[in-house]
Amino acid sequence: MTDQYTRQSFLGAKSAELLQNATVAIVGLGGGGSHVAQQLAHVGIGRMLLFDPDSLELSNLNRLIGGTAADVGASTEKVEIARRMFVAINPAAEVHTYAVQWQLAADALREADVVISCLDSYAARQDLEVSVRRFLTPLIDIGMDVHLVNEQPHMTGQVIVSVPGGPCFRCLGFLTDENLRQEAELYGAAGGRPQVVWSNGVLASVAVGLVVELLTGWQRRRFRAEYLHFDANEHVITRSPRLEYAPKQCTHFAADFVGEPVL
């Protein structure tokens, strides 16, 4: 183990090698994904796949890690900002960028050992989970939103792990026909979703912890899924009770339902 990773050697004698040889994909390099990318670079992930079709805008600067005012002027692609930050921390890493919607580079996404979803709609999350499950890839989703409660803004978020074979987003009650329908009705009228850097950072940190746990198994914890709820006003993370009621095995994706769909 090199000196760079001695402070995290408690993760296991082979942890640095496991992380170095892993391929991790981030879909969405905005406020959440940029935080995740930065931390994965520090942790020592050796191969990254970054997907986001957008370039940096002024309204992103309140939260996008690594983005600068100069990048706004230059309309720098978000994946390039993340790549630049990643290799500055971890020059030995192999970083591939895809400045397109992930569906247009789906064959590249299949190489990932873990995919992190930093998307901002239920429909997009559903599309991603349906695809990565077919390629036996664990998916970690992070997201936050702001609701008015008694006319006061209330920030909430979630971190969910969907492991092939275990309960999926639908089994966990995160994706429902109702929330997909409501979202579809608001299509085009929702505007920019409220986002702040500190709650994105909390969610991203938890996600990175789960990536490391999946890749090293250092906690020797048996988990088939995870569903953590973040009350960002109270700064408290709790495990969702939905985990208890979810089926142990997924009822939506058959275990032998793998590979490219046959149309």
Next chain:
Amino acid sequence: MIRLRMLTTLVDAIRADLRRPHPFAYERIGFLCCKQSSVPSGYLLLGYRYVPIEDDRYLRDKSVGASFDATAIRTGMQLALTEEASVFHVHVHKHAGVPRMSRVDTREMQQLMPCFVNVCPERLHGALVMSVDRAYARVWGTALETSGADVSRITSVGDHIKVLS
């Protein structure tokens, strides 16, 4: 680069089956079916089904750990043909650490693999050798050199992602 990925539950089921004693054969054999996908770095093989060789398909051959008849070979060929699957011959070496194919394994695969490649030439087919805790795989196919190619990364997906190779 060639990757093989499967659920830990499938790996456990394969090991459990291959651990069962056979009435006279020294070891057991099965077939692993995989779906094959192209990825930028090469190929991704996704294990989805394991088919054990039935007890009465084994031959009384003391020169090898296990030998099986033409019906068993046809079972593997049928899986390749009808499911368009990449089919792996699977057996266990009873030790810890990354296993390797023995000379006998290599000789047997040189005879068996053309059967699978002939019926389903658009797929890679191979041999998967499992140890107590790790695995090794080699594949053959029309897209590769005739000597075949090692599978670079074998992982099982469950409580965590275990690297078997």
